[in-house]
Amino acid sequence: MLNGFLLGVISSASLAVGLIFLKYWRRTRDPLFLSFAIAFIVEACNRVCLLFIDKPNEGKPVIYLVRLVVFLVLLIAIIKKNVARGPVRN
Numbered sequence: 001m002l003n004g005f006l007l008g009v010i011s012s013a014s015l016a017v018g019l020i021f022l023k024y025w026r027r028t029r030d031p032l033f034l035s036f037a038i039a040f041i042v043e044a045c046n047r048v049c050l051l052f053i054d055k056p057n058e059g060k061p062v063i064y065l066v067r068l069v070v071f072l073v074l075l076i077a078i079i080k081k082n083v084a085r086g087p088v089r090n
Contacts, residue, residue, distance in 0.1 A: 004051055007047050007048075008051065011044045011048050011051075012044070014040045014043045014044035014047065015040070015044040018039075018040030018041035019037070019041075021034075021037035021040060022037040022041075025037055031077060031080065032078065034077075035076075036074065036077075038073060039074050042066065042069075043067070043070055046063065
């Protein structure tokens, strides 16, 4: 019962943070904010899906595959942001 409660808290917090990043993306149209919004919303959905599994186990490869995709989206967005700025000159 406690696991379900904690998964609900984590998923709702992730969804709230994702919506905040989505709000900032709508203001600035910065793709980095959009990628963070997508990452947090997907992570919230991932946690909600864990609620419906009979015996949730965080060691399953599918769960880590979803997280890997989310982190790759963030990594690509950060790299694109830094490449678009160009090299730093003194």
